[in-house]
Amino acid sequence: MLLGSVEAGGTKFVCAVGNEDYQIQDKVQFPTTTPEETLQKTVDYFKKFPELKAISIASFGPIEIRKNAPKYGFITDTPKPHWSNVDFLGRLKQDFDLPIVWTTDVNGSAYGEYVMSVLFNERINSLTYYTIGTGVGAGTVIDGNFVGELGHPEMGHVRLKRHPDDLNFDGICPYHGDCLEGLVAGPTFEARTGKKGATVPLSDHVWDIMAYYIAQAALQTTLAIRPAKIVFGGGVMSEPFLDKVRAQFRDLMNGYLDVGDLKAYLTMPLVENNGSATVGNFALAFNELNN
Amino acid sequence: MLLGSVEAGGTKFVCAVGNEDYQIQDKVQFPTTTPEETLQKTVDYFKKFPELKAISIASFGPIEIRKNAPKYGFITDTPKPHWSNVDFLGRLKQDFDLPIVWTTDVNGSAYGEYVMSVLFNERINSLTYYTIGTGVGAGTVIDGNFVGELGHPEMGHVRLKRHPDDLNFDGICPYHGDCLEGLVAGPTFEARTGKKGATVPLSDHVWDIMAYYIAQAALQTTLAIRPAKIVFGGGVMSEPFLDKVRAQFRDLMNGYLDVGDLKAYLTMPLVENNGSATVGNFALAFNELNN
Ligand SMILES: Nc1ncnc2c1ncn2[C@@H]1O[C@H](COP(=O)(O)OP(=O)(O)O)[C@@H](O)[C@H]1O
Ligand SMILES: Nc1ncnc2c1ncn2[C@@H]1O[C@H](COP(=O)(O)OP(=O)(O)O)[C@@H](O)[C@H]1O
Ligand SMILES: [Zn+2]
Ligand SMILES: [Zn+2]
Numbered sequence: 001m002l003l004g005s006v007e008a009g010g011t012k013f014v015c016a017v018g019n020e021d022y023q024i025q026d027k028v029q030f031p032t033t034t035p036e037e038t039l040q041k042t043v044d045y046f047k048k049f050p051e052l053k054a055i056s057i058a059s060f061g062p063i064e065i066r067k068n069a070p071k072y073g074f075i076t077d078t079p080k081p082h083w084s085n086v087d088f089l090g091r092l093k094q095d096f097d098l099p100i101v102w103t104t105d106v107n108g109s110a111y112g113e114y115v116m117s118v119l120f121n122e123r124i125n126s127l128t129y130y131t132i133g134t135g136v137g138a139g140t141v142i143d144g145n146f147v148g149e150l151g152h153p154e155m156g157h158v159r160l161k162r163h164p165d166d167l168n169f170d171g172i173c174p175y176h177g178d179c180l181e182g183l184v185a186g187p188t189f190e191a192r193t194g195k196k197g198a199t200v201p202l203s204d205h206v207w208d209i210m211a212y213y214i215a216q217a218a219l220q221t222t223l224a225i226r227p228a229k230i231v232f233g234g235g236v237m238s239e240p241f242l243d244k245v246r247a248q249f250r251d252l253m254n255g256y257l258d259v260g261d262l263k264a265y266l267t268m269p270l271v272e273n274n275g276s277a278t279v280g281n282f283a284l285a286f287n288e289l290n291n
Numbered sequence: 292m293l294l295g296s297v298e299a300g301g302t303k304f305v306c307a308v309g310n311e312d313y314q315i316q317d318k319v320q321f322p323t324t325t326p327e328e329t330l331q332k333t334v335d336y337f338k339k340f341p342e343l344k345a346i347s348i349a350s351f352g353p354i355e356i357r358k359n360a361p362k363y364g365f366i367t368d369t370p371k372p373h374w375s376n377v378d379f380l381g382r383l384k385q386d387f388d389l390p391i392v393w394t395t396d397v398n399g400s401a402y403g404e405y406v407m408s409v410l411f412n413e414r415i416n417s418l419t420y421y422t423i424g425t426g427v428g429a430g431t432v433i434d435g436n437f438v439g440e441l442g443h444p445e446m447g448h449v450r451l452k453r454h455p456d457d458l459n460f461d462g463i464c465p466y467h468g469d470c471l472e473g474l475v476a477g478p479t480f481e482a483r484t485g486k487k488g489a490t491v492p493l494s495d496h497v498w499d500i501m502a503y504y505i506a507q508a509a510l511q512t513t514l515a516i517r518p519a520k521i522v523f524g525g526g527v528m529s530e531p532f533l534d535k536v537r538a539q540f541r542d543l544m545n546g547y548l549d550v551g552d553l554k555a556y557l558t559m560p561l562v563e564n565n566g567s568a569t570v571g572n573f574a575l576a577f578n579e580l581n582n
Contacts, residue, residue, distance in 0.1 A: 062548075124440070125440050126440040138515075140515070142433070142438065142440070143436075145434075147433065147438075147515075147516055147517070148516070148517035149415070149416050149417040149433070149517055149518060149519050150513075150517040150518070150519060150550060150551075151517050151548065152517065153514060153515055153516070153517055154514045154547070154548060155514050155515050156514075157510075157514055157547055158507075158510060158511045158514050158515075159451060159452035159507050159510065159511075159543065160450060160451075160452060161450035161451060161452060161453060161469070162452060162453070175545050175546070175547045176543070176545060176547070178452070216449075216450050219448075219449060219450065220449045220450075220511055220515065221515065222441075223444060223445045223446050223447075223448055223449050224429075224431070224438075224444055224446050224449075224511065224512065224515050224516065225438055225439070225444070225515065225516070226438070226439035226440055226441045226442050226443065226444055227440060227441070228440050228441060252450065252467070254466050254467060255466070256445070256448055256466045256467070257353075257442065257445060259441060260441075
């Protein structure tokens with residue numbers, strides 16, 4: 001059976017087809033330009049696979065995910081030029097008379113990690129996935145469903161206790177300044193140090209500051225949702241850095257709650273190279289077909 | 292049909308019996324002393340009602356709510372003297388061969404507000420209930436189920452961006468100092484001003500500081516869970532104070548997400564006099580019977 005996956009990012013689109021074992025059969029990627037051009041390329045790609053049975057789209061946002069909303073399937077108020085108020089799902093439905101799932105990029109990734117965890121015999125019913133990349137966002141799956149009634153989560157924009165050595169940094173979120181995204185998104189390295197994050201050694205104190213904030217995000221999620229695990233993806237994350245986050249998380253929790261082994265609780269994605277959303281899309285497309 | 296409700300608080304127990312229309316038929320309250328004495332009084336009270344069909348307990352915590360855990364039904368590691376490691380549910384099961392629901396005080400309240408909202412024809416599928424009282428906690432219902440796989444939420448212990456006029460206050464949480472509970476629980480009034488909260492006029496700037504923090508809690512919940520509404524109970528809350536919280540919430544959100552009319556989104560309980568948990572218990576007991 002052939003299933004389609006669209007990972008729609010702000011800088012690039014990844015389209016893939018795969019099977020119900022979540023194996024990729026074919027994959028293509030192209031830069032995110034205008035909606036017309038980019039969605040046309042997406043349509044053209046899937047047209048090559050007439051056996052396609054269902055598609056799932058994991059998109060950058062904010063997007064409208066409430067099925068009964070007039071703008072269901074739209075990208076709504078994005079700061080990204082040209083992409084506000086774009087009927088993404090509608091464009092695909094024009095050309096494909098198939099079940100099409102519509103969710104956020106991080107929800108797609110959360111779902112991918114959730115199904116992979118279950119495949120790997122972890123007995124979990126809930127999971128939160130954070131991306132710490134160009135932006136910061138998260139999605140949560142509980143009992144196979146995404147969390148969010150009024151819309152999708154936007155955990156990137158919470159406020160945090162500021163690190164004492166970081167009080168002079170105003171943060172870079174255009175809406176909030178020093179929200180989580182404004183303090184730990186990839187481009188904060190340039191803003192704080194003038195250097196790209198990839199070139200800043202882990203021994204630099206800026207990484208401790210980053211870890212302090214990301215640990216607070218993990219703490220919030222733990223205290224609000226009590227998921228079975230929290231997965232961290234995105235360009236900023238690495239296993240050695242995540243160890244710093246775990247240490248700060250332990251300090252912040254201060255013995256209040258037991259979440260088990262922190263190495264298992266706060267983890268890098270099971271799917272490598274930020275491929276969680278593709279797996280999630282295949283699983284979501286497959287489920288949609290069987291509902 | 293007769294249903295039993297136990298609201299087990301750190302200072303007092305409220306036991307009640309009522310019907311499937313959530314109407315109280317009889318009610319009693321007594322101070323929380325030793326577990327032996329207090330649970331015996333609870334048992335003695337319900338023994339007077341042989342027609343009782345089911346009981347629901349909404350307890351202070353932390354408690355073990357994972358049904359497959361060895362200590363399911365226990366109060367676990369509470370700082371409250373004598374009450375750590377107490378088999379609350381087991382004690383009631385000794386005397387009552389009935390379905391007994393076991394959850395947290397705030398989950399009980401969340402459920403009560405959830406069923407009342409639905410009764411009042413609000414079309415909601417999710418709700419978070421905060422208590423701002425002697426302590427701070429919250430519970431969330433989504434599609435009729437409580438959120439929390441590893442245990443119940445403990446939203447009182449998140450960290451927050453400190454108010455610039457409050458930087459010298461260390462907070463009163465014995466675990467974390469300036470977590471949400473450490474900054475806004477009722478006894479913080481005594482700690483900050485030397486006066487009881489009830490005697491501090493709303494024009495005092497301390498209320499603005501309180502509103503700033505509670506608005507951040509509402510923001511976190513909004514961004515993490517996107518519930519249909521957030522309800523605030525507990526001795527510290529009042530409608531005029533909640534208006535201050537709404538104003539700060541609007542500022543913090545800064546137009547990023549639309550949650551509709553803030554008066555409907557951030558609200559006082561529908562059930563008056565902190566009675567939400569009793570209604571929730573009746574509803575939970577009734578559901579348990581019909582499952
Ligand atoms: N090793 C690294 N350390 C810190 N930041 C990094 C590293 N590698 C990439 N980044 C940053 O991560 C961001 C890109 O995140 P990524 O998840 O790859 O893409 P996107 O979020 O755009 O989908 C950029 O801001 C980049 O500078
Ligand atoms: N009007 C008020 N303004 C501020 N704080 C108040 C007010 N009334 C009561 N409180 C405080 O609320 C706390 C009690 O909260 P409550 O919800 O009634 O009980 P509990 O949390 O113990 O079940 C106490 O710290 C009390 O001082
Ligand atoms: Zn922001
Ligand atoms: Zn605390």
